[in-house]
Amino acid sequence: MPEGSLARGAAAAVHVADVLVLGAGSAGCVIAARLSEDPATQVALIEAGPAAWRDPWIRIPAGFARLYASGKYDWRFHTEAEPGLEGRSIHWPRGKVVGGSGAVNGLVFLRGSPRDYDRWAQSGARGWGYDDVLPFFRRMERWAGEPSPERGTEGPIHASEARHTSPGAEAFVAAALAMGHKRVRDFNGAWHEGAGPMQMNVKGGFRSHSGDMFLRPARGRPNLRIMPERTILRLLFEGTRCTGALVQGPAGPERWEARRQVVLSAGAIGTPHLLMLSGIGDGAHLQSMGIETRLHAPGVGQNLQDHFLQRMRYRVKPCGTVNELVRGPMGKLRMAARYAFDRRGPMSIGAAEANLFARVLPGAEEPDMQYLFVNFTVTTYDQGPDPWPGFMFSACQCRPDSRGTITLRSPDPADKPVIRANYLEAASDRRLMVEGVKYARRLAAEAPLAALIEEELTPGPRVQSDEEILAKIRQDGGTVYHPCGTARMGEDSIAPVDRRLRLKGVEGLMVADASVMPLIPSSNIQPAALMIGERAAALLTAR
């Protein structure tokens, strides 16, 4: 196999562990921490990014926007020119740091709907229905709200309702109630339709992520080696058994060997990329890249799903939006002082402050759109909040039908893979997005919001017909950063991974991250990635 431009130096230093976890992201940190609870199991965890658990911009919830704009800890992926978006290429940030995307994400902590997991089971991931996965959702979380059989209270990831509600967020929820929605008591409970304050993975005003909450407390264990700043180049094999990985370390190439098990947790982009670099993927594609096919697995890199969104941006009357608060040093100082005083205020909020799940299409049997309220507007994140009072909410399709692909650009591990999201390819997605914008306008016209809004900035008042709305969505729509499904579980012959997370046709290789999701959950997907990490650890320890 070609090693590419990343591999330098001559002989690789050899390291051995019982279990080798590849990728210290949301799922990988859970797996390494859980497996190393057994002192007899030697665990090694390999990660490309640094161990920056105490970086204040990771810890402060509002820091996500700064990390996003700066590109710090980001793999900086981009899609190809998207045909459905007038040829625009979309930035796909992915965490490159211990904690992975969970260390840089927007902290929205929603599992999706119980039905999502029943659909997983129906699609061929038997044993992953809601009743099967619920114990693992409960195991990883520590919910600070009202106790319920659906919620865990003893896990490492802290979850709570937003510690701050702005007048805009209150108006958003009130407008949804005026439309006839119910106020949701627990968005991670049995049924989640309606509106309410956002749940976030926050502990005492700080981000609670698996790098910090699972891995950091485990780092003193003599049987756990955490190896940051190492790029995995490809997997190693003996016959049909995966035996380890070739890694580019700070001082040269390293061979990491697993006596018992390799767990690939490099995320929805990294996992299929590494599989293909290792000769596991569609044979014709691998051949076209000059890579010898070890296993013809045409499902690797297929079935890519993501949540697409359209932002509804508003210029509003002065009402305590972040746009107003950050204007001038005094505003910033006040926000910082408030946060320093009691860890509340706008800096305690991640990507959204309030939420609505709604049925938009006539006859829908369950919510098909998610609306996320944000107490600021940006034209682009790198410019920061707009210079006028403003807030926005995103209309996100819960379960898109369009499917994308991840393929190789070259056999060189240093070359980023080719990402095609194929947003809006399915006619059903186009229709729902258009209806989603129209529904958002009805919400904005309800008295509590209408009293604050001065002007719709995006899509804008000139955009009225369905054709105009769709054209605007193609020009302006974006992503909630939830790629998944690129090495899906299933029983059919195309699904690369079985329901025990084993890569089919290879021994000793488990895949455990967002890539195994057969179908995208209806809302933000990190809780599901954490749940997969818990389940993977349980599958490995129950041998």
Ligand SMILES: Cc1cc2nc3c(=O)[nH]c(=O)nc-3n(C[C@H](O)[C@H](O)[C@H](O)COP(=O)(O)OP(=O)(O)OC[C@H]3O[C@@H](n4cnc5c(N)ncnc54)[C@H](O)[C@@H]3O)c2cc1C
């Ligand atoms: C900007 C942003 C905002 C988001 N907002 C939210 C949100 O608010 N709520 C929510 O639920 N979800 C959100 N998400 C999505 C969520 O964070 C991810 O879906 C989830 O963290 C994925 O977990 P994972 O374990 O599959 O992969 P990741 O957490 O991405 O972990 C993969 C790890 O593998 C490492 N890796 C990959 N390739 C290699 C290699 N070759 N060598 C060494 N290491 C490698 C990566 O560096 C990374 O640490 C967001 C994501 C982003 C990027």
